[in-house]
Amino acid sequence: MRELIYYVACSVDGFIAHPDDSHAGFLLEGEHITDLAASFPETFPAHFRDILGIDSENQRFDAVLMGRKTYEVGLKVGISNPYPHLKQYLFSHSLKESSNPNIERVSGEAVTFVKDLKHERGKGIWLCGGATLASTLFAESLIDQLILKVNPFLMGAGIPLFAHAIPQTALELINHKIYKNGVLVLHYQVEP
Secondary structure, three states: OOOEEEEEEEEEOEEEEEOOOOOHHHHHHHHHHHHHHOOOHHOOHHHHHHOOOOOOOOOOEEEEEEEEHHHHHHHHOOOOOOOOOOEEEEEEOOOOOOOOOEEEEEEOOHHHHHHHHOOOOOEEEEEEEEEHHHHHHHHHOOEEEEEEEEOOOOOOOOOOOOOOOOOOOOEEEEEEEEEOOOOOEEEEEEOO
């Protein structure tokens, strides 16, 4: 069965974006970017892949799940197809259609859809954002791992890792790396 991994950047106090969906404070340069580009090249949007010269094949994922608000961050700056190198799924009840034919909009039951997706053949599935989507999938025990790119700042308020309460859950730290600029990458397995 394919694993679903919530791989996301957050502040030390656990926010993935500011209340207005902006990302000020997250470090976009440094050795962690070079390292993550080598380990997770498919998680960089196409426009960043071009800038950084990333042309390697997908290492861990061949599919990405996005909530509407996550997708709209790119859409606001004209990016309607952020990950053409992955199968892209956009979860939204309010959007009538995707703004790009390469993005499959999922308007039905997210839990059922993701359960079925996990049983298909393929590499891992990346949950790149959507605090509401993450809450829904975590509550149903569908997220297998969390990889948090903890950035060295306190946001104070914003969009949390999970939009709704989730059950207390034990995590096993299976890998970690601390960078000189203060970024930590923490890789957890979700305990059953």
